[in-house]
Amino acid sequence: MRARPNPPARPVGIKDIARALGVSTGTVDRALHDKPGINAGTRQRVLDKAAALGYRPNLAARHLKSRTSIRVAVHLPEEIALFWDSLRDGIREAAAPFAPTLSVEFRNNPRLGEGEVELFEKALASGVNGLIVAPGDPAALEPLSRRAAATRVPIVCVVTDAPTCERLTSVSADPFTVGAVAGELLSRFLPGRGEIAFFTGWLGTEDHAEKLRGFEASLEAEARRADLVSVVEAHDDEQAGYRRALTALDAHPELKGIYVSTVNSLPVLRALERRGRLGKISVVTTDLFPALVPHIRAGHVAATIYQRPVSQGRQALAALYRFLADGTRPPKRIKLIPHVVMRSNLDQLLGRMG
Amino acid sequence: MRARPNPPARPVGIKDIARALGVSTGTVDRALHDKPGINAGTRQRVLDKAAALGYRPNLAARHLKSRTSIRVAVHLPEEIALFWDSLRDGIREAAAPFAPTLSVEFRNNPRLGEGEVELFEKALASGVNGLIVAPGDPAALEPLSRRAAATRVPIVCVVTDAPTCERLTSVSADPFTVGAVAGELLSRFLPGRGEIAFFTGWLGTEDHAEKLRGFEASLEAEARRADLVSVVEAHDDEQAGYRRALTALDAHPELKGIYVSTVNSLPVLRALERRGRLGKISVVTTDLFPALVPHIRAGHVAATIYQRPVSQGRQALAALYRFLADGTRPPKRIKLIPHVVMRSNLDQLLGRMG
DNA sequence: CTGGGGTACGTGAACGTTCACGGTATAATA
DNA sequence: TATTATACCGTGAACGTTCACGTACCCCAG
Numbered sequence: 001m002r003a004r005p006n007p008p009a010r011p012v013g014i015k016d017i018a019r020a021l022g023v024s025t026g027t028v029d030r031a032l033h034d035k036p037g038i039n040a041g042t043r044q045r046v047l048d049k050a051a052a053l054g055y056r057p058n059l060a061a062r063h064l065k066s067r068t069s070i071r072v073a074v075h076l077p078e079e080i081a082l083f084w085d086s087l088r089d090g091i092r093e094a095a096a097p098f099a100p101t102l103s104v105e106f107r108n109n110p111r112l113g114e115g116e117v118e119l120f121e122k123a124l125a126s127g128v129n130g131l132i133v134a135p136g137d138p139a140a141l142e143p144l145s146r147r148a149a150a151t152r153v154p155i156v157c158v159v160t161d162a163p164t165c166e167r168l169t170s171v172s173a174d175p176f177t178v179g180a181v182a183g184e185l186l187s188r189f190l191p192g193r194g195e196i197a198f199f200t201g202w203l204g205t206e207d208h209a210e211k212l213r214g215f216e217a218s219l220e221a222e223a224r225r226a227d228l229v230s231v232v233e234a235h236d237d238e239q240a241g242y243r244r245a246l247t248a249l250d251a252h253p254e255l256k257g258i259y260v261s262t263v264n265s266l267p268v269l270r271a272l273e274r275r276g277r278l279g280k281i282s283v284v285t286t287d288l289f290p291a292l293v294p295h296i297r298a299g300h301v302a303a304t305i306y307q308r309p310v311s312q313g314r315q316a317l318a319a320l321y322r323f324l325a326d327g328t329r330p331p332k333r334i335k336l337i338p339h340v341v342m343r344s345n346l347d348q349l350l351g352r353m354g
Numbered sequence: 355m356r357a358r359p360n361p362p363a364r365p366v367g368i369k370d371i372a373r374a375l376g377v378s379t380g381t382v383d384r385a386l387h388d389k390p391g392i393n394a395g396t397r398q399r400v401l402d403k404a405a406a407l408g409y410r411p412n413l414a415a416r417h418l419k420s421r422t423s424i425r426v427a428v429h430l431p432e433e434i435a436l437f438w439d440s441l442r443d444g445i446r447e448a449a450a451p452f453a454p455t456l457s458v459e460f461r462n463n464p465r466l467g468e469g470e471v472e473l474f475e476k477a478l479a480s481g482v483n484g485l486i487v488a489p490g491d492p493a494a495l496e497p498l499s500r501r502a503a504a505t506r507v508p509i510v511c512v513v514t515d516a517p518t519c520e521r522l523t524s525v526s527a528d529p530f531t532v533g534a535v536a537g538e539l540l541s542r543f544l545p546g547r548g549e550i551a552f553f554t555g556w557l558g559t560e561d562h563a564e565k566l567r568g569f570e571a572s573l574e575a576e577a578r579r580a581d582l583v584s585v586v587e588a589h590d591d592e593q594a595g596y597r598r599a600l601t602a603l604d605a606h607p608e609l610k611g612i613y614v615s616t617v618n619s620l621p622v623l624r625a626l627e628r629r630g631r632l633g634k635i636s637v638v639t640t641d642l643f644p645a646l647v648p649h650i651r652a653g654h655v656a657a658t659i660y661q662r663p664v665s666q667g668r669q670a671l672a673a674l675y676r677f678l679a680d681g682t683r684p685p686k687r688i689k690l691i692p693h694v695v696m697r698s699n700l701d702q703l704l705g706r707m708g
Numbered sequence: 709c710t711g712g713g714g715t716a717c718g719t720g721a722a723c724g725t726t727c728a729c730g731g732t733a734t735a736a737t738a
Numbered sequence: 739t740a741t742t743a744t745a746c747c748g749t750g751a752a753c754g755t756t757c758a759c760g761t762a763c764c765c766c767a768g
Contacts, residue, residue, distance in 0.1 A: 014726095015724075015725095024747065033726090038745090042746085058418070058454060060416075060418045061725045061726090064752095064755090065725055065726050065752075069365075097413065099365075099410060100410060180699065181699050188542070188543050188656060218698045337699055343538060344534035344572050345531050345534065348689065367755085369754075377717075379754090380756085383755070383757085387756090392715095392716065396717085412755070414755095415754035418723045418724065418756095419754090
C-alpha cells in the first residue's frame with residue numbers, strides 16, 4: 001500500500017549518467033558543477049538525466065580527492081569555561097565524521113569582545129576557509145566581515161547575532177522565545193498577582209530588545225497576572241549592576257519576581273541576598289555557570305534559560321560545512337529552542353551537556 | 355603560551371605507517387583490523403607506530419571501498435505522525451552525510467506494539483546490518499533480540515527502553531528527569547499548598563515507574579508544597595482512562611494539579627472539561643501532538659514535557675553508525691534532557707521540531 | 709628430493725569522483 | 739590552403755583504504 005520510499009537499488013553514480021548518455025565522466029563532472037568548457041545543451045541533458053536516474057553524489061569519494069582539507073577557525077572566549085567548552089564540544093562532535101577532510105582550529109580570546117579583532121585578522125591572513133565566532137563587539141567586526149566576504153570566507157555567528165555583519169548565518173537561541181519563556185514561567189510562578197522586574201544587559205543589542213518584547217508578550221498572554229514595574233539596564237559592569245539592583249529592590253518593596261536576561265546575574269543575586277529577599281522573590285536567569293548552580297539547588301533561582309551551547313556548536317559547524325562542501329545556503333538565522341533548567345534537571349544537564 | 359592542539363600537518367595514513375616500518379599497506383591493514391595472517395610481533399609494531407604517528411583512518415576512503423552499503427532498518431509506528439515523523443527526520447538528518455555508504459529503510463507498523471514482531475523478523479531475514487526500534491512490547495521482542503544478537507545485528511531502542519532485550523543502547527528522555535521536571539513545575543505552579551494527582555500508563559513499564567520516582571523526588575525537594583493524593587493507572591484504553599479520570603476528579607474536589615505521564619492525555623482533559631474544571635487545575639502532560647496544541651494555547655495545559663524526537667533520532671542513528679563503522683560502543687543508555695513546552699515556545703517548536 | 713600445506717607478507721586492482729592534460733572538431737585569420 | 743584560436747569533450751591518474759590473489763618461505767610427510 002505505502003509507497004516504498006527507499007529503493008535499495010545500487011546507487012547511481014557519475015559513470016551511470018555518462019554511460020546512459022554516451023559521454024565521458026569528465027563531461028558529466030563539468031555539467032554537475034557549473035564548470036566552463038561544456039555545451040549548454042549537453043549540460044542540460046546531463047542534468048536532466050541525473051535527475052531522472054536519481055543521482056546522489058558519493059560524498060566519500062568526493063572528499064577523498066580533496067587533499068587540501070577545509071580549514072575552519074573557531075574564535076571563542078575562555079571566560080565562562082563551562083559554557084564555551086560545551087560549544088566547542090558541539091563543534092568537535094559535528095566535525096568528527098568529516099575528518100580529515102575538515103580540520104577545525106580553535107583559538108581563544110580571554111573574554112567576550114576582547115582581542116577578537118586580532119584573532120579575526122590573523123585567521124584571515126592564515127587563509128582559513130570559514131570562521132565561527134561569538135561576536136562580542138559587532139561594530140568592530142563589521143569591516144572585517146566585509147573583508148572576509150570579499151575573499152569568500154563565510155562566517156557563522158554563534159550565541160549572539162551580528163545582523164549588520166556579512167555573515168552566512170547565525171546560530172542562537174531565539175531571543176524572543178527566551179524572553180517569552182521567562183515571562184511565562186515567572187507569571188505562573190507567582191501566587192496570584194504581583195510585581196516583577198526585568199534586568200537586561202544593554203538594550204542597544206538587538207537580542208536584549210527582542211527578549212524584552214518576548215517577555216512582555218508573555219505577560220500579555222498570561223492575562224497580566226504579573227505587572228512589569230521596572231526594566232533595569234544592568235550593563236555588564238558588576239558594580240553598576242549591583243547598585244542598580246539595590247536601587248530597584250528598594251524602590252519596589254512588593255516585588256515578587258525578577259528575570260535577568262543577561263548572563264551577568266550574580267550582582268542581582270548578591271543584591272537580593274543583601275536585602276534578605278533571596279527565596280522570597282521568584283528569580284529566572286539566563287544561562288548556566290558554576291556560581292549559579294548552588295543558587296538553583298537552594299531554590300533561590302527558580303529556573304534559568306539555557307542557550308544549549310552544544311547544539312549551537314553542532315549546528316553552526318554543520319551549516320558552515322554544508323556551505324563549504326555543497327554550497328547550500330542555510331537560513332539567515334538558525335533558532336534553537338532554549339532549555340528550561342531547574343533543580344530537577346540540573347544534574348543531568350551538568351553531567352552531559354546535551 | 356597555550357599548547358597548539360591542532361597541528362595542521364598532513365594527516366598520516368596507512369601508507370605512512372607502512373613506509374616507516376618497511377612493510378606493505380596490506381600488512382598494516384591486517385594489523386589494524388585484527389585480521390588473521392599476520393605475525394603477532396609485527397602486528398604490535400604496526401599498532402605502536404600507528405599510535406606514535408597519530409594515525410587516524412580516513413573515513414571517506416574506507417567507505418568508498420564498501421560497495422555493499424550498511425543497511426539499517428527503522429521500525430516506528432504511524433500512530434502519532436507528528437511525533438514519529440520528527441524522529442524519522444532526525445534519523446534522516448544524521449544519515450545524510452554518510453550516503454550512500456549507509457542506507458536507511460523505514461518500515462512502519464500501525465500503532466505502538468502492533469505488528470512489530472513481524473517487521474522485526476522480516477528485517478532479520480532481509481539481512482539488515484542494524485535496527486532502530488521503538489519497543490512497544492519488550493517481552494515479545496526479547497527472544498527476537500537474542501536472535502539478532504546471535505547474528506551480530508545491533509539494535510538501538512528509541513523513546514522507551516527495553517532493558518531485558520539484547521540491545522546496543524537505548525536513546526530516550528531520561529524518565530526520572532521527565533517526572534522530576536513535571537513535579538517541580540507543578541509544585542511551583544500551585545498558589546500555596548495543594549493536592550495533586552499523577553496519571554500514568556501502566557506502571558509495569560520501567561519508564562513509568564521511574565517517572566513516578568522522579569516526580570515524588572521533586573515534591574520532596576520542593577518542601578512538600580504539593581500533596582500527591584492519587585496515582586491513577588490510566589492504561590492506554592481511552593474509555594477506561596476517561597472513567598478513571600472522572601472518578602479521581604470526583605474523589606478529590608480540592609485537586610489543584612495533575613501530571614499525565616503517558617502520551618495518552620486526552621481522556622484526562624476530556625474528563626476535566628466534563629466536570630468544568632479545565633483551567634482551574636494546573637495540568638502538565640507528556641509529549642506533543644496536534645490535539646494537544648489548542649489546550650496549550652488556551653492555557654488548559656500549563657506545560658508538556660517533550661521527549662525531543664528529532665534529537666533522539668539523530669543520536670540513535672549516530673550511535674548505531676559509529677558502532678557499525680568503528681565498533682565503538684556507546685554508553686548503555688543515552689539520556690536526553692526533555693524540553694518544557696509551554697505557550698511561549700509552542701510556536702517555535704511546531705515550526706521546526708528542534 | 710618432491711610436494712603439499714601452512715604462515716606471513718607483498719601486489720595490484722578496485723571504489724566514485726575530480727582535475728590537469730590532450731585530443732578533435734569547427735571557425736576565424738593569414 | 740595552412741595556421742592558429744576556440745569550444746567542447748575524452749583520458750587517465752590520483753585520493754586512502756580494502757581485499758582477493760600471488761608469492762616466498764619454512765616444516766614435515768612421502
